[in-house]
């Protein structure tokens with residue numbers, strides 16, 4: 001590994017990421033958890049909710065490379081995503097939108113046509129329209145119910161899988177979840193690999209607001225997969241979509257997060273589309 005190597009910093013609705021270009025897999029080797037933690041450190045590092053290595057799918061040689069090899073024919077680029085604690089996640093909805101913003105800015109893809117990107121949850125298609133980037137997140141899995149807790153309080157939660165696990169709890173006030181410095185309590189039987197927990201309030205018709213405690217990153221200012229899980233839970237609660245079914249027409253919700261606003265659409269053919277801003281705000285070199 002060189003002494004200094006390039007990085008970029010970007011965010012989507014203030015869910016922020018360090019991007020590490022390593023196109024041919026020659027710069028970083030295995031991305032050790034302690035390096036991810038150092039990069040994400042907001043005082044001693046660059047700061048971020050996660051790290052994304054920008055690597056060609058065919059060049060990735062990590063332990064799960066066998067699965068990803070199936071994707072290399074359909075997606076040139078792989079989003080190698082890590083949470084700020086160094087753990088892997090299958091998917092990151094804001095991250096993949098920032099990832100594609102970088103690919104377009106750098107001239108690595110043609111942003112006028114859908115861009116396929118490989119993730120640990122399969123290949124996603126991204127489209128860019130001005131400031132907005134839309135990720136086709138595929139079909140949600142609605143898996144039943146659970147309970148989450150903060151301190152002495154607990155709430156029923158809907159289990160929605162967007163490639164990664166979510167527990168969505170409707171609350172009276174976003175303040176109910178308190179400071180969220182510690183992870184909410186959850187059922188380890190339902191979520192053996194941990195869970196992202198969303199607290200949701202209604203703001204109006206097809207309009208909700210949320211806070212999130214992300215697995216591996218703590219409370220963040222936004223979570224794209226979380227916004228999708230919240231929208232799915234809200235549309236089911238509002239009976240706009242039948243339990244176990246898909247919408248008859250496209251259904252769209254505005255989802256406010258502390259860092260901005262996302263739009264989530266559940267399409268008549270059962271896919272969830274996540275739309276919002278995504279920007280690159282800095283680039284440089286780092287020795288971390």
Ligand SMILES: N[C@@H](CCC[C@H](N)C(=O)O)C(=O)O
Pocket residue numbers: 015049050083088089090091092093094095164165196214215216217222223224225226
């Ligand atoms: N912020 C992301 C989700 C990142 C992964 C998550 N913390 C997990 O461990 O599943 C998003 O925008 O979806």
